[in-house]
Amino acid sequence: MYDIIIVGAGPAGLSAAIYGQRAGKKTLVLEGKQYGGQIVMTPEIENYPGIPKTSGVEFATNLYQQALNLGAEILMEEVLEVLNEPVKSQALGIEKESGGNLTTAECRPSRKLVKTSGHIYEGKAVIIAAGATRRKLGLENEERLTGAGVSYCATCDGMFFRGKDVAVNGGGNTALEDALFLSNYCSRVYVIHRRAEFRGERRLQDALEERENVVFLLDSEITAIHGETRLESLTVRNKKTGEEQILEVSGLFVAIGQQPDSEQFRSVVSVDEQGYIIAEEDCRTSAEGIFTAGDCRTKKVRQLTTAAADGTVAALSACEYIG
Amino acid sequence: MAAVHVTSETFEREVLQAEVPVVIDFWAAWCGPCQMMAPLIDGLSDEVSSAKFVKINVDEEQEIAAEYGIMSIPTLVVIRDGKEVKRSVGLVSKQDVLSLLD
Numbered sequence: 001m002y003d004i005i006i007v008g009a010g011p012a013g014l015s016a017a018i019y020g021q022r023a024g025k026k027t028l029v030l031e032g033k034q035y036g037g038q039i040v041m042t043p044e045i046e047n048y049p050g051i052p053k054t055s056g057v058e059f060a061t062n063l064y065q066q067a068l069n070l071g072a073e074i075l076m077e078e079v080l081e082v083l084n085e086p087v088k089s090q091a092l093g094i095e096k097e098s099g100g101n102l103t104t105a106e107c108r109p110s111r112k113l114v115k116t117s118g119h120i121y122e123g124k125a126v127i128i129a130a131g132a133t134r135r136k137l138g139l140e141n142e143e144r145l146t147g148a149g150v151s152y153c154a155t156c157d158g159m160f161f162r163g164k165d166v167a168v169n170g171g172g173n174t175a176l177e178d179a180l181f182l183s184n185y186c187s188r189v190y191v192i193h194r195r196a197e198f199r200g201e202r203r204l205q206d207a208l209e210e211r212e213n214v215v216f217l218l219d220s221e222i223t224a225i226h227g228e229t230r231l232e233s234l235t236v237r238n239k240k241t242g243e244e245q246i247l248e249v250s251g252l253f254v255a256i257g258q259q260p261d262s263e264q265f266r267s268v269v270s271v272d273e274q275g276y277i278i279a280e281e282d283c284r285t286s287a288e289g290i291f292t293a294g295d296c297r298t299k300k301v302r303q304l305t306t307a308a309a310d311g312t313v314a315a316l317s318a319c320e321y322i323g
Numbered sequence: 324m325a326a327v328h329v330t331s332e333t334f335e336r337e338v339l340q341a342e343v344p345v346v347i348d349f350w351a352a353w354c355g356p357c358q359m360m361a362p363l364i365d366g367l368s369d370e371v372s373s374a375k376f377v378k379i380n381v382d383e384e385q386e387i388a389a390e391y392g393i394m395s396i397p398t399l400v401v402i403r404d405g406k407e408v409k410r411s412v413g414l415v416s417k418q419d420v421l422s423l424l425d
Binding site for chain 1: 331351353354355357358359360361362381382392393395396397398407412413414415416417418
């Protein structure tokens, strides 16, 4: 039996593991793919306080090693379900004997089970830090051409488009960073965004404006993706004028935000209309003893810093719950 | 043993003429998720004896990458008796890789 079971070995999950272990709690982290989460796709991190410059992989690896060195157990197993199983109220019997106050965990009406394809683990508290994945456009041909021109990772695939024309769809930091990265290799980069202004950092916008091979298509949306065996062109519509144009590009990098990886937890915790797990800054979900941290939580700002903050708070809340 | 690095010189022998199915991990140094997959592939190479795991650097072996139409990495391609039978694009789990060999 573990004290704290953490679902997801991204920045939030690993931060929670660090705090959990340092508080003397036996912590298990379960990860379906590889540690690090989304940040491994970022080649350059320059806005993490205290770390002037690092790469996503380097950051994730340091965090992973740190958690391991503190004694956290980290297993690569995908979590299929979290169960809050009611137990018989024998806890009441303890109260009568000792006469003292019980911690919330001792009075707990349920035990927490975390199911993977091969095992069931039991913990006193669970922290869901399952993160999110890049949202898709949902257009025809998008899935078929993924890996053949349509990509969700500029740093992974950008090099294949050296000297070619590509498009980036999105208006936040990820889209702007992707565009900047691609402008180093591609002959032209179209940045397509549905609003009149980008949401991303001013610094990134300024840097892009200085690049001669970057073209902004604001107030615009992609209405169709074309290509036989590989991406050939996009239909782009200006929302204000209604004008449509065909953009001939070899690559499309979709950076329009994310959706939470919370599908398998919706039966045990409350989520909002978009699927984010409902919790405030204290990281407490609708289920007692189950906490949530990082990008999968309802919040306004999703960054490494806030993921680390959530991991900390969720771990300390879990420790308090366990007693 | 850890996954073997294959080049255009050793490709025919190591991959096309292999007696067991071969999983090719196409990767590059500048690709974060590829770096994360490396220990997973090496681990499987140690564990699984019924298949062979090899790695091909797309920067160094551009011809092989082009031959297999690699436009995204990481991409895993499964070769059986010299022919491609399955492929998967993107960062995947250990279970996903094992399913490719089913």
